Amino acid sequence: MPIEIDIAHVARLARLGLTDEELESYKAQLGVILEHAARVQSLEVEPNVEAAHPLGLTNAFRDDDLRPSLDRDEVLGQAPEAIDGHFVVPPAMGTE
Amino acid sequence: MIAASVSEAGRLLRTGETSAQALLEDAIDTASRTEAQLHAFLTIDSDGAREAARQADADLADGIDRGPLHGIPVALKDNMCTRGVETTAASQILAGYVPPYDATVVTRLRSGGAVIVGKTNLDEFAMGSSTENSAYGTTYNPWDLSRVPGGSSGGSAASVAAGSSLLAFGSDTGGSIRQPASLCGVVGMKPTYGTVSRYGLIAFASSLDQIGPFARTVEDSALALSSIWGYDPLDSTSYRGEYPNPMAGLDRGVDGLRIGVVTQLSGEGFEPAVEAATTDMVARLEKAGVEVIEVSLPTFDIALSAYYLIAPAEASSNLARFDGIRYGLRVDGATTEELMARTRAEGFGPEVTRRVLLGTYSLSAGYYDAFYGQAQRVRAAIQEDFARAYEQVDVLVSPTSPTVAFEAGARTSDPLAMYLSDICNIPANMAGHPAISVPVGLDDAGLPIGFQVMAPALGEETMYQVAAEVERLAGFEISPSVLRGAA
């Protein structure tokens, strides 16, 4: 059975401004894919360990040393919009 | 072609019979003859490459030898950041984006004297198994131009098969190097997770992505791996311990090794020609001295399902940064929220959108435990399955792909059918183990079939040892029709 999802809610969480038509289409596709993905619930044997880095890495640290920062012109050169060394967005930032 | 392999080219370079510039012109020439049909490249950086080739020749003349990749024309999948050269991940959302830094692998290639020819085509953000998800048009299979090269690293695979590069690099998250290698009749491998730096690789699924080489021979593949792998302090998941020598076992043969044939990777969905070729190669290996054991890894049946929860989940988070604010495409809006939503809706293609939605869902409140959480448990179980198997055998083998190259458009309306292309490859990504595809034959339609060898973590030496023998036994010739037909 394809799984029913609240596609509008998910699209909003992911900041994807899809049309109603698109939403319906994705909802149907995702329903089928999730049905297949839900097979993970058929796992019979509980593993003894948690999935981890295959080589068991821990404590990857760096020293508190400075590295050169990027040149600002290069940084802002890629910006869709920039003023006075700043990136610019519309006044209303929206909510989290 | 001047040279049929990196090692041959290296020899000719050092005897003076050829030059880096000659090798490059050869590659560029091949590209000009094949690109119209293949579309393997998104960017060919002739100026940059010619400068690098000139420098490589000058260095050699001065007695500076930078290693096995010195002067070799290589191609890079367009999800690897190259400073000053457009890098798009085959997405509209990064159209015109020029990274201000090189990926670590790129830095190592440059300091190894490699000549970067250009950036190759891929499925957008490495999500796909056919390269048809590229926002800049698909790549076609050099063996049959009506078919796909596989994906997501289709461009790199096609380029090596056609000879417009001697060596190429791609990324493998759920088979994206091995599967196109198989479909294009070249050698493609995915290293042990953590051995090749991901710094500068545009992330798809962080815990699964690895950069790896496409090559014409197993030896070339091992050479390439040696040149790019190793600890990188810029990548926290980078392995700091001792690395094996991938070249050590190339001439050793396989006498005394134990090979496991994975029972789950056969049967329904597998084309007869593919199964026959696999069985045939296993038989030949047995004659060459290996012990063949049937091994069952039950978790392989749900590996795909787990992958399609974990990979999209990580991707949904990794791709959140594409919001139209600091770089890339921007579609304006009255509020920032609107700007982001419009930019992303317009900038992402359907497959990427699907996976971002899927991933967001599987992480969301109320669903995390049953989906993402459960998928991680399956992943741990897969790792345990492998561990048990490797108590009995040294390597595991299977077909690389259940089918040969399929027709363009054949699977684009059925996402699930497309996902099933990777059923043989995904387990190795889930465990972080190395795996390689070696071309072993053609089906009746002249389409390549790949044979996969998997090894335990850091088992590259044994993996290459077996791969080399497979290559010897197969005697496969890389002669795609695009080259025969091209004027």
Place this chain on the structure above:
Amino acid sequence: MSWEPVIGIEVHVELMTDSKMFCGCAVAFGGEPNTRVCPTCLGLPGALPVTNRAAIESIMAIGLALDCQVSDRSVFHRKNYFYADLPKNYQISQFDVPVCHDGHLDIDVDGETRRIGIERAHMEEDTGKSTHLGAGGRIHAAEGTLLDFNRSGVPLVEVVSRPDLRSAAESRVYAQELRSIVAELGVSDARLEEGSIRFDANVSIRPEGEDEYGTKVEIKNMNSFRSLERAIAFEIERQIGVVESGGQVIQETRHWDEETGVTHSMRVKEGSSDYRYFTEPDLVPMVMTPEWVAGIEERLPELPADRRARYGAQGVAEGTAGVLSALDADLRRLYDEAVLSGAPARSAANWITGEVVAWLRKAQVEGRDAALDGHALAELIEMADDGSVSSSAAKEVLDGVLSGEGRPREVADTRDLLQVSDTGTLEAAVAEVLAANPRAIDEFRAGEEKVVGFLVGQVMKATEGRADPRLVNELIRERMSG
């Protein structure tokens, strides 16, 4: 109905490491926008984080100073949400295995010690800064929001208290004490005005005696300790008002407005804040070995509470000990030096917290630049105690020393402040004055105390002000009492 306020405080501390949490860009205040950024803290495609060990050691120090358990094993999580000042649109933070957990902070509230539980201290990265462009500013964009990512990626420690606080005043003490600990550890500037330490409060009320918690409201934007106290006090009253008029407190975030003295509701978006936490795959787990923890514990400096206790044991009054403990390190060192040089602790503390601080503040001189060392202070105190100078003269001597005129005895001499305390000399003067004022003795014996003051004045005149007035007073009384 009697209401009990229930308050928890969340503190964000910006660490003063040289480089950022996950990259090598500099941590600094101010400067040109977007000049301290790199692929990692700007969220460029392909960038990866690498954890700053010094930041982890700082959070361990903070946790240990708050009596927390340091986790054996800790991991980072991604907190996913979209916001323009968050370059990756996720924040690398910690979810269920923070570096430190389960500690406490004892605070002194009106003579009573209150133990405030600390739930956790976890590590995360700061966001960029946004500035709003007003209308009519520029031609390009009359309106807009400007983004500067210099602050993005600065290490941030979040300390979360348990809801153990019961008043606005207590909350202020807690916040101040936490701030002084962090400053003492040297891990952060901890300046509220600069934003290197930030406080949020969670406030709720419940009927006195009830166990169940009421609905909590988060209060943000308190930029000074005073506004913290005012905001919490206001919110408590507001909630009481709501409930007593039959309403219900809504769970929400409210913004403190310092000017109007009220909290405002921030727009609540339905279904927001699903952070979709998952373990950060670009980082690996951290293992805090016992050896590592012990090493950090050993290097912890003396903390404020211990210091106050030590001052008390040395004889300093409680109130003064508190003030002294809160002074900057140079002044506290002055105290220690003075005590070592023999000064009575009580006097040293009083002088420093009183006259010295007042002088420095007026002259706008920093403690480290004061021309006074412990020996000199001890000398001055001795001179005041043994009567070499009068108490008012001593202040002048201090002024002279701090002005760089020399050592205390030199200054007293030069400025002619030395008192005559030699009994012999004074007795002669006293005898003279008494001889010249025969009726004074009778008046004194008749009960007129005032005449003593007059006589002392006369002796002072005769000695040109140099007599030790206390001693003169004593001698006169002795003589007149017969």
